[in-house]
Amino acid sequence: MPKKKPVAVVPARTTAPPSPEKLARVVLADLERDLRDLLATDPDLAGLTAAELADWVAVDVADAFAELIEQGGES
């Protein structure tokens, strides 16, 4: 009977979820890129102040996450 070669069992690769800090950094970096592009190209945003933009983005970030968290809770 031929010798059976031992077979190494390689555990399935699992990707650990990012930390909240890591996820937040990625969201902020992506958002910064998108907003730069938007400010550079959208004429409707001409004259917008930093304070106004910060207020808008703060509200929209809160709303976006609230909706996702609510949906995530239901899944």
Next chain:
Amino acid sequence: MRIAGRRSVRRAVLNRVDRTTRPHRSDRALLEGALPLVADGVDALVARVCATPAIPERDRRRRNSRQLLPSDLTRLLANPDGYVCHRTDREDVGTCRVPPAIGVRATPGVRGDDHDGRFGVVFPRGAWPFSMPHESSAEAVGWYVREDLEEAMRG
């Protein structure tokens, strides 16, 4: 135009948050943990975005992408409360190639009035002070030379 602008921003933010968090849609704890961190970073993010000229101007004078020219400084000077400034004579620090040492002085505003250094490095106010050098490197809005600040202040 204002309503259209508001819609543009909202659409951009909602789409971005949705796309970037999509792989973690079912991880409620992760999303709940990330939300306050993202919220805390908004002011600094907007400060950096607004410091960048919307339309790139002829930048033959820019030594690197973070240099703030008089037109950039004019915009920042209109909103000084959002920034702090570290003035220095050190070229490596002053041109954002090396982060400032921990504990160096920064003054509110863009002008760095307490020091007449050749260079000024501007940070979002909420981001200062830093506990690690790499934080300041990432957070700097940009840098300027004294002559360009003087030109911007002349108007």
